[in-house]
Amino acid sequence: MLLGLSWLRQWTPFEGTAEELADRLTMLGLEVEDIRDPFAHLTSVVTGRVVECVPHPASDHLSVCRVDVGGAEFLPIVCGAPNVAAGQMVPVATVGTTLPGGMTIQKAKLRGERSWGMICSERELGLGESHGGIMVLDPKLSPGVPVPDALGLERVVLDVSITPNRADCLSVLGLARETAAAFGLPLHLPQVQLTEAGEPWSFAVEAEADACPLYQARLIRSLSVAPSPDWMRYRLLACGMRPRNNLVDVTNYVLLETGQPLHAFDADRLHGGRIRAARTPQPLDFTTLDGQVRRMEPGDILIWDAQGPVAVAGVMGGQDSEVTETTTNVLLESAVFHSLSVRRTARRLGIASEAAYRFERGVDQLATTWALDRAAALMAELAGGVVAPGVAGAEPVPYVPRSVSFRPRRVFQVLGVDPGEEFAHKTLVSLGCAVTNHENAWEVTLPSFRLDLEREIDLVEEVARFYGMDRIPAVLPPVSLSLDALAQADTSFAETAAVKAWGKGAGLLEAVNYSFVSAADIKRCGLPLEHAVRVANPLSEDMEVLRTDLVPGMLRALRHNIAGGTTRVRLFEVARIFVSDAQRETTVAEALRLAILLHGARFAERAPYPRGEVAFADIKGLVEHLLVHLGLGPCRWLVEQARPYLAEQATAWVDGRSIGAVGRIAPSIADAYEARGAVWYADLDLERLLAMARQARLRFTPLGRFPVVRRDVTLRMGWDISVDQVLGAVAAMQEPLVDEHFVLDVYHPQDAAVRHVTVRVVYRHPERTLKDKEVDKVHSRLVSRIVQQLPVQVV
Amino acid sequence: MKTQLIQDLEALVPRFAEALAEADASDVEAVRVQFLGRKGSLAALMAAMGGLDPQDRPEVGRVANAVKARLAELWQQCQERLAQKAQGAAMPFDAGDPAWVPHVGALHPTTRIQQEICAVLQRMGFETVSGPEVETDFHNFEALNLPPGHPARDMQDTLYITERVLLRTHTSPMQVRTMLARRPPLAIIAPGKVYRRDSDLTHTPMFHQIEGLLVDREVTMAQLRGVLTALVQAVFGASTRVRFRPSFFPFTEPSAEVDMSCVLCGGRGVLDSGEGCRVCKGTGWVEILGCGMVDPAVFAKVGIDPEQWSGFAFGLGVERMAMLKYGIGDLRLFFENDSRFVRQFA
Numbered sequence A: 001m002l003l004g005l006s007w008l009r010q011w012t013p014f015e016g017t018a019e020e021l022a023d024r025l026t027m028l029g030l031e032v033e034d035i036r037d038p039f040a041h042l043t044s045v046v047t048g049r050v051v052e053c054v055p056h057p058a059s060d061h062l063s064v065c066r067v068d069v070g071g072a073e074f075l076p077i078v079c080g081a082p083n084v085a086a087g088q089m090v091p092v093a094t095v096g097t098t099l100p101g102g103m104t105i106q107k108a109k110l111r112g113e114r115s116w117g118m119i120c121s122e123r124e125l126g127l128g129e130s131h132g133g134i135m136v137l138d139p140k141l142s143p144g145v146p147v148p149d150a151l152g153l154e155r156v157v158l159d160v161s162i163t164p165n166r167a168d169c170l171s172v173l174g175l176a177r178e179t180a181a182a183f184g185l186p187l188h189l190p191q192v193q194l195t196e197a198g199e200p201w202s203f204a205v206e207a208e209a210d211a212c213p214l215y216q217a218r219l220i221r222s223l224s225v226a227p228s229p230d231w232m233r234y235r236l237l238a239c240g241m242r243p244r245n246n247l248v249d250v251t252n253y254v255l256l257e258t259g260q261p262l263h264a265f266d267a268d269r270l271h272g273g274r275i276r277a278a279r280t281p282q283p284l285d286f287t288t289l290d291g292q293v294r295r296m297e298p299g300d301i302l303i304w305d306a307q308g309p310v311a312v313a314g315v316m317g318g319q320d321s322e323v324t325e326t327t328t329n330v331l332l333e334s335a336v337f338h339s340l341s342v343r344r345t346a347r348r349l350g351i352a353s354e355a356a357y358r359f360e361r362g363v364d365q366l367a368t369t370w371a372l373d374r375a376a377a378l379m380a381e382l383a384g385g386v387v388a389p390g391v392a393g394a395e396p397v398p399y400v401p402r403s404v405s406f407r408p409r410r411v412f413q414v415l416g417v418d419p420g421e422e423f424a425h426k427t428l429v430s431l432g433c434a435v436t437n438h439e440n441a442w443e444v445t446l447p448s449f450r451l452d453l454e455r456e457i458d459l460v461e462e463v464a465r466f467y468g469m470d471r472i473p474a475v476l477p478p479v480s481l482s483l484d485a486l487a488q489a490d491t492s493f494a495e496t497a498a499v500k501a502w503g504k505g506a507g508l509l510e511a512v513n514y515s516f517v518s519a520a521d522i523k524r525c526g527l528p529l530e531h532a533v534r535v536a537n538p539l540s541e542d543m544e545v546l547r548t549d550l551v552p553g554m555l556r557a558l559r560h561n562i563a564g565g566t567t568r569v570r571l572f573e574v575a576r577i578f579v580s581d582a583q584r585e586t587t588v589a590e591a592l593r594l595a596i597l598l599h600g601a602r603f604a605e606r607a608p609y610p611r612g613e614v615a616f617a618d619i620k621g622l623v624e625h626l627l628v629h630l631g632l633g634p635c636r637w638l639v640e641q642a643r644p645y646l647a648e649q650a651t652a653w654v655d656g657r658s659i660g661a662v663g664r665i666a667p668s669i670a671d672a673y674e675a676r677g678a679v680w681y682a683d684l685d686l687e688r689l690l691a692m693a694r695q696a697r698l699r700f701t702p703l704g705r706f707p708v709v710r711r712d713v714t715l716r717m718g719w720d721i722s723v724d725q726v727l728g729a730v731a732a733m734q735e736p737l738v739d740e741h742f743v744l745d746v747y748h749p750q751d752a753a754v755r756h757v758t759v760r761v762v763y764r765h766p767e768r769t770l771k772d773k774e775v776d777k778v779h780s781r782l783v784s785r786i787v788q789q790l791p792v793q794v795v
Numbered sequence B: 001m002k003t004q005l006i007q008d009l010e011a012l013v014p015r016f017a018e019a020l021a022e023a024d025a026s027d028v029e030a031v032r033v034q035f036l037g038r039k040g041s042l043a044a045l046m047a048a049m050g051g052l053d054p055q056d057r058p059e060v061g062r063v064a065n066a067v068k069a070r071l072a073e074l075w076q077q078c079q080e081r082l083a084q085k086a087q088g089a090a091m092p093f094d095a096g097d098p099a100w101v102p103h104v105g106a107l108h109p110t111t112r113i114q115q116e117i118c119a120v121l122q123r124m125g126f127e128t129v130s131g132p133e134v135e136t137d138f139h140n141f142e143a144l145n146l147p148p149g150h151p152a153r154d155m156q157d158t159l160y161i162t163e164r165v166l167l168r169t170h171t172s173p174m175q176v177r178t179m180l181a182r183r184p185p186l187a188i189i190a191p192g193k194v195y196r197r198d199s200d201l202t203h204t205p206m207f208h209q210i211e212g213l214l215v216d217r218e219v220t221m222a223q224l225r226g227v228l229t230a231l232v233q234a235v236f237g238a239s240t241r242v243r244f245r246p247s248f249f250p251f252t253e254p255s256a257e258v259d260m261s262c263v264l265c266g267g268r269g270v271l272d273s274g275e276g277c278r279v280c281k282g283t284g285w286v287e288i289l290g291c292g293m294v295d296p297a298v299f300a301k302v303g304i305d306p307e308q309w310s311g312f313a314f315g316l317g318v319e320r321m322a323m324l325k326y327g328i329g330d331l332r333l334f335f336e337n338d339s340r341f342v343r344q345f346a
């Protein structure tokens, strides 16, 4: 809402500065976002007296003028307007001015004559549509005065952000009321001098109760359409509205003043002397005044004459009943429409009109008559019309005064500070409430213009607003804990934080990707779309599907890093994936995943690190490290095709449950994200891992006190069996003397079909020192069992 | 003959490694002689090559050379190990030598500041809870006193899945979920992702919020101010000031917008250079969160008696806090995951 300071001052005698007003309004919850001079660009356009005006020697339509702009010398200016003449007071754009059309005035020579400025038309100054020559100002003005001041233009406009509850403040009147209450000033409503004259008239008005609680109209006759007077046009311009003509401008002006939207019909284009405000029972096509054919749906409120619809109620008028240049008689409407319906219709039609904006937030039913009279009087005054006697109207739902019981002590109970009963009383009265004191509670009758006030708590807020919310002290609350709450405690945040801390500790950078991806991303990764959740109104194709896997986001992040010159990438992300699940309340199942992505060199390319690329061992190692961190394991790895976007891959299993997959991003997909070389990736079911970690019981194992004996065995094995199987076979023997066993070395001999795997077995007895001989016996039994069970040979 | 010889040669590698591992300075030379000496195992096997068919010799020769090289490498490593052991502290060293720094990881700045904020509130007794990011219209709007068609719905452009299911536009549905699931007293915070149909220089379609809710007997706005002041001062420093301005949210009454004194200019609105501050646009204040007392209409929706219980709620934008705290000027950086960006928040 744009509020002109001088306009406000006509309604309440506020003498302070714009900044003082802005601060106070902001601290009342009416946030002033900006204070600006709407005509700042015209400051260097000044009044000038044409001292001399002679025809240009080299042109038959140009004049050469000398203009007094209050400086030491007269300015030479070449002017092309036919109406320029010596003695006139004119607006002169001085050198350096940039006009609203974008032209910047420079010292110039026009056909040999110097021109150091420009004498402007209204249109060139953005002050009107008239381009029939230069603007001629009041000759009594002195030269050299900035034109905005000379014309008395509004120099200070406050841009006030009005929250949706404060429909009453979408007007000068509303903001004047707040200002008056805040500064203890009186409120002056403009006097409406309405003179009714002429023949009696009648219009049959009908209004459906659930569509239009109140409909009123006046007839104004013998009008002549013309541009509005300067003061009105300039004021509308200052408040961001384009002036049209003296009829339309009056409706807009009174809308800005009072917040009551008005509509002017050309009375001669209405049929049958009747008006009806009612919902349309069936769909129909209707042409609005912007010339568009709009589809109206059942339930939309329309204004009908005897022949058919003439306006979309509260949204936009119709083309066939619009006021035109030739209109002489106007039917002026001031009504209240069902706010939800107006909102629904306006939104569906995509019309964001000033009228709809106010109707959908609610208008003051008791102010419609005043606004109607004010506008009728202005129209008669500005367009030379005559207001016909009486008002045609219908009020199926008369306004019923609302009141609420208010306990003054609630203010202290809610705020924790007590402004005092007297302050509360004064505030409510200054806001237009009528207060009747009772013992513990007051009976407060609410003003008709404050539709947001309905309950005691709303009045508490009013008292707090005027007391100053910033005066509320800061104290810390006692926070009660209950055993119930502790038992139900949600541990997921702490668990997730611990996993992220692990990622950081493991040398990974945390990524945060958007939850939505494109369907193309999902398809490219070979993932199914059938259970994917689609956004009904996505911002773009890039964001149309909720991710069913973290991989598209991680690959996008990889591509962004590569494009930015980072070739060594180590990322992880903890986030949710989404799939449709009709069983759920939200129709969507969400599950927490952990993704890890490695790409490029294993270490930074500098001393003392060795060279080399990340490999399967790195990504597998990170997963096993995480499992240790979570108290889970051991992990078994199965080579199987589990993720469509991975080439070489394996699934990880803990306690017989799959916890995720690890592998190399398929080269064709990596290529699509501009990755050269292997991209290693892990996709882990964090939901399951955290659940398992929650169940994991940590038990202490006594420390071995006797020395260990090590025995190594080197096995020659093919690629048809996994190293994991060898280790698994040792473990499966459950030999009590085996303390631990692991792969000591892998040697790749010249015969590429086999490898030599050296397994070290560490023996220890819990209660005594082992003898070499008994170890030899156990070891050779163990080795021979392995050789029997698996296709391996001892080297 | 040929196969046997290759196998014997290759078996030397693990045997030598094992023998070296068990040897110390006194007997290591004996191990070397045993394997690599003129009459050692390798020499013996090389000599045996003489008995091969001439066409098998090149192949076995290649294996022998590979094995020989590997044995030499093992010997070299063993000597280095023993030399280090012998020299001990007397080894020459340069403290300027490049260090072997393990991989440095980092949390995303939103995670970092989110954890910092939650930690402060957890110390005050608030419990952290989480809930779905895809929400019902009921939890996201209706139960929060935003019935269908309410003009305040315009304040949050919504991404819908269906007519009744949407991506939550704020973390406030967690107020509803908590109050439906548990009885007061309640003290919870709910950090998480939220979504809006909005994308420009200062808005991203996904961002993070932290919701706070306290429901108890005789909760006051002064207590709300206390909690938020403590929070802001813990995160931005004890000299930070907090300002309460009336505002409007359908689910709180009274509602307030909270400003914090500007971190860049110290609340003066101008920088030391005399330039106007661009962070606060010269006002000295920056808006950081919205809050208020739980609206009785919300209590009614979840079956809590507003005469018995009262409460406050607040919701703050995590990215905004991170931008102010770390001086990040461009919101888009948060979702690009540039390593050079994330690494700074280690």
Ligand SMILES: [Zn+2]
Pocket: B262, B263, B264, B265, B266, B267, B268, B269, B270, B277, B278, B279, B280, B281, B282, B283, B284, B285
């Ligand atoms: Zn600042």
